[in-house]
Amino acid sequence: MPTGFASRFYRLNILSFVGVSSLISPVLAQDRAAQFENLQVLPPDISQNDLGEVMLGNLRGLGLRRLAGEGCLFCHVGDMERPRDTWDYASDDKPTKRKARVMMAMVQAINQDHLANLETRIDPTHRVTCYTCHAGRTDPRPLATVLWEAYEAGGIDTAQSRYDALRGRYFGGDAYDFRGGVLVGIATRMADRGAFDDAIAMAALNVEVFPSEAAVKRPWVRLLLERTLNVSGVAAALDELDRMEPELAEGVVSPGLLDALGWRMFRQGRKPEATAILSRNLEKFPEEYIPNESMAFILRDRGELESALQVLEQWLDKHPNHDRARQLLINMRGG
Ligand code: HEC
Ligand code: HEC
Structure with missing residues (x-):
């Protein structure tokens, strides 16, 4: 059974435990008595198995490849073209390893100094791990943040291709929230700074991904109307909705559509537009x-x-x- 430090901390399952020796032993089996050289957070007398378990927890938390130890090289000095017994696990040359050490101390503090002191616990055995924040990726920032950064750096095309790449790699896992609301939020943020063409392109991408979801199509229509409103006024926008409506699937033009547009106008201090839109909504519904x-x-x-x-x-x-x-x-x- 996995006992001792690592299992108390990371509570990994038995399967990962079984795989450890095959990963670690090429380095360690040669000198079983050798102590680890450079442990500053883990206990210096930690067993090989427990250390291996912690390292596999790192891999899993950050979504790194376990195959042939490739993921270990995210933090450790070594080379896939050279035998693993030449890799220098004790070296602190890689910034990722130095950061990971801070992370390990942080996780330890969260569990020991904070969670353990709650007056009651949902589950006293539950531990924060690397996975809690990283959820299978090295950069733990949420999708909206990552896409917005891509947009600022390279415009709408960069944001869209980043979305496609992340979705291709991570869809179905915990790493990113690929529900429709995230792109709606980003499109709205683009509209807030007046970039309506970009906002509409982003909302259209969302419609491509969720072709049958009214809740995703609605913001796309709302942004089209808002662009028209800004260029040609509120009457033109309401006419546009009347023209579009027969083409739109049932449920897209819901009471929430004009309501959202009306309150957007209101928040921008454009009260006559807000009133016109909300009045039309009441006439419709x-x-x-x-x-x-x-x-x-x-x-x-x-x-x-x-x-x-x-x-x-x-x-x-x-x-x-x-x-x-x-x-x-x-x-x-x-x-
Ligand atoms: C996310 C970064 C990260 C990954 C991935 C990682 N490690 Fe580590 N490893 C560390 C850190 C940080 C330490 C030092 C811990 C400390 O200071 O207590 C360490 C220490 C070690 C040590 C002890 C070295 C010594 O002598 O001081 C070994 C051996 C080791 N890791 C093996 C591995 C193996 C094998 C893998 C892949 C299965 C791996 N590590 C993956 C961050 C990582
Ligand atoms: C409480 C949330 C949280 C937990 C838990 C956490 N991390 Fe992090 N980690 C972050 C954040 C946030 C960043 C980005 C920091 C920055 O650069 O601003 C980060 C960054 C990193 C980086 C740097 C990545 C890079 O590309 O530079 C590594 C490596 C890392 N974490 C490893 C770990 C490991 C290993 C664990 C588990 C021992 C862990 N983290 C647990 C939040 C967390």
């Missing part, structure tokens, strides 16, 4: 709650509190058990 609620907010913002309360009261007449409307009414009426 009088029987849905969202457009009614938004109208109540708009009216209150204009100082027309009585009309705002009326909208909610009328809604509640028709839907007496609607908690959200009831609670909003309580709030708007005040103490």
Whole structure:
């Protein structure tokens, strides 16, 4: 059984434990008595197996290849063209090894000094590991951050090809969140700085990836409308929606579509546009709650509190058990 330091720390499964000696032994079997030369975080008397387990935890956490020890070279000095017993595991020449040592001390501190001191634990045996943050990649930053960096560096084409590459390599694992919302966030951020063509291209890529998801198509339509709105005004944007609507799949033009666009305008201080859009939304969907609620907010913002309360009261007449409307009414009426 794996006992001792490494297993207490990393709690790796038995399978990885079994594989250790074959990875480590070419280096170590020659002199079993030899101590490791340069351990600063791990206990100096750690067994070969436990050390191997920790190193395999590093590989797994960072998504490095275990095959033929290739992943070890991310941190250790050596060369795939030379026998492994010539590799210099004790050397600190690689910055990645020096950083990994800091990481190991950090993980140790999180587990021993912080998690262990919680008053109760969901699971007292649960440990933070490299995988907790790295989830199978060396750079633990989230998809949105990585794509935005690519965009800033090389524009929309670079951002899109980075997305394709990451999706090709990591889809299905824990490493990146490939749900549609991430690209929507990035496209919206592009729109925020006025780069509408890029934003629409990003949203269109998302539609390519999720061709049948209304929730992904909606932001694409919203960005098209917003571009038109900026160039030709709010009436032109609403006309464009009327033209597009018959072509769009069911559910794309939902109450949330114009609602989102209206509140974007509102947040930008463009209240006449916001009002026009939210009013049209209420005309389109009088029987849905969202457009009614938004109208109540708009009216209150204009100082027309009585009309705002009326909208909610009328809604509640028709839907007496609607908690959200009831609670909003309580709030708007005040103490
Ligand atoms: C993510 C970086 C990283 C990877 C990948 C990694 N190691 Fe390490 N390794 C370290 C660090 C950091 C230490 C030093 C730990 C300390 O100071 O306590 C170390 C120490 C060692 C030592 C002890 C060297 C000595 O004499 O001081 C050996 C042996 C070793 N690693 C083997 C391996 C093997 C084999 C692999 C591949 C299966 C591997 N390591 C993968 C970071 C890594
Ligand atoms: C609490 C989250 C967290 C945990 C746990 C964690 N890391 Fe990291 N790691 C990071 C972050 C964040 C960075 C990027 C730091 C930077 O450069 O700004 C990073 C960077 C690294 C790097 C440098 C990568 C490079 O390309 O330069 C290595 C190597 C590394 N971690 C190894 C490990 C190992 C090994 C473990 C487990 C012992 C581990 N990390 C656990 C958050 C974590």
